[in-house]
Amino acid sequence: MLHVRSVHNDTGEPSNYQVNRNENEKASSFISDSDDVQRRLTQETADTIISASDYSIRSRRSYIRPYYRSRLVAKSEIEKPWTKERRSVWPTVIPCFGFACGLALIAVMIWLGVRSVPKHEYCLIMEDDFDGPTLNASIWQHEIQLGGFGNGEFEVTTNDTANVFLEDGKLVIKPTLQDASIIDTPYALVNLTAEGTCTSPVWSDCWASTNSTNHTIINPIKSGRINTKASASIRYGRVEVVAKMPAGDWLWPAIWLLPVNDVYGPWPASGEIDIVESRGNDRTYRYGGNNKVVSSLHWGPTKELDQSWRDTNTQRSLHSTYSAKFHTYALEWSEKYLYTYVDSRINHVIYTKYTKPQWTRGQFPQFSGGELISDPWNTNRFNTPFDTPFYLIINLAVGGTNGFFQDPDSHKPWVNTAANASAYFWGARDSWLPTWKEGQAQLEVDSVKMWQECG
Structure with a gap:
């Protein structure tokens, strides 16, 4: 200091x-x-x-x-309400309880669905894995015709190995173009009867010609159609076909059954069972392309009174197409029901139970086309006409005028009412032929099995 x-x-x-x-x-x-x-x-x-x-x-x-x-x-002065009142657990318990109930309900529904699928004892009557060098002639028969099969189809079906053949353990049905020189030659004629190859007894199914006057032409496409009519048929049973649908505009694949005999009259009085049909067009086609498959039952006293609209349903592929890979297309059929499915027995496309006569179910008029209509199925069985043996058909059609490719459609190169529809189709080949890619524009079948209900 x-x-x-x-x-x-x-x-x-x-x-x-x-x-x-x-x-x-x-x-x-x-x-x-x-x-x-x-x-x-x-x-x-x-x-x-x-x-x-x-x-x-x-x-x-x-x-x-x-x-x-x-x-x-x-x-x-700090408030701590959680020390005075226990936190409510209901906001947590209720959603968890609801979720658990939902899972339980789904499980019960699946169990009931599986349980509801009838179980029958079946006997295998035909099986083909297509492992041989050629088509087994003891099982399959070629249908060789050019009459359009009642649908106005544009192809002639052949037994040519370019159209029906085995490859890599699979059946292949492939469409090819008709010889252009035959189509373009005025008044050219194809006569299958003269060649000895026609398989139809109807003369109009066995010949065709090119007529420059009315602009009609010979069938512009060759394809294939095979059946088991002579070798294997079932009356109640099961069919499984593992196949891959084709891709390409205006292709029409089908796996289906017809009665061995027209017991109740001409089509559709004796019935038709379509396990699967599809269109080769892509998913942009307004009526559904290769992303959709169709199953149908055709029945009625006359063609005009066909009741297929009552038993037709479709199934779509959500993230792919039916031409992208193989699927199992199947039929299960008994006296009390008939259903088709894809890949799984609980994945139905159509399911029809027979609880009353088809005549009653159809509610048909008394007259049609000026003619008296009578019941053709007076059998006292509710499932008639689906009570007789049916055989299997596999084919690949092209085009047609029956309405499977509907009008109106601005992208379709023909009109179904035109007499020369196939000529219009052929004239527009620059638009559809590029969609027929090699290895894709063909129906491929890996295996076929048919069972008959035993007993």
Whole structure:
């Protein structure tokens, strides 16, 4: 510490050094007093809780609280409701309970669906894996015709190995183009009867000609159609065909059954069972292309009264097409029901139960086309006409005028009512032929199995 000696002047008054010292001591005393006051204010203010509503510029100036206490509230005033009331568990339990019930309901529905599928004892009567070098002639017969099979189809079916053959353990039915010279030659004639190859007893199914006057032409496409009529048929049973649908505009694959004998009259009085049909067009086709398959039952006393609309259904492939890979297309048929499915027995396409006579179910008029209509199925069986032996058909058609490729359609190169529809189709080949890619525009079958209901 620095000590300064006090010095007086001659008048006895304190010198400037003394005055300065006194003033410094007073200032020090004032500062000390101020510090005491500040400490007291700090202590008093710290003991007082200033709420946000009472906080003012004046209180802020009188005391600036430490940062860590600016938003704290006394412990005694903090509310803790969870210590007074137990948290409710229902908002958690109810959704979990509902989810569990939903899973249980789904499981029950699946179980009931599987349980509802009838189980019958079947006897295998035909199986073909197509492992041989050629088509097994003891099982399959070629249909060689060019009459359009009642559908106005544009192909002539052949037994040519370019159209029906085995490859890599699979049956392949492939469409090819007709010889252009035959199509373009005026009045050219194809006569299958003269060639000794026609398999139809109907003369109009065995010949065709090119007529430049009415612009009709010989069938512009060759394809294939085979059946088991002479070798294997079933009356109630099961059919499974593992196949891959073709891709290409206006291709029409079909796996189906017809009665061995027209017991109840000409088509559709004796019935028709379509296990699967499809179109080769892509998914942009307005009526469904190779992303959709169709199953149908045809029955009725006359062609005009066909009731297939009652027993037709479709199934779509959501993320692929039926021409992308092989699927199992199947039929299960008994006296009490008939259904088709894809890949799984619970994945039905159509399901028909026979609970009343078909004549009653059809609600047919008394007259049609000026003719009296009578019941052709007076057998006292509800499933008639689907109560006789049926045989299997596999074919690949092209085009047609029966409405499977419907009108109107601005992209379809023919009109179904035109007499020369196939000529219009042929004339537009630059639009559809590029869609027939090699290895894709063909129906492929990996295996076929047929079972008869035993007993």
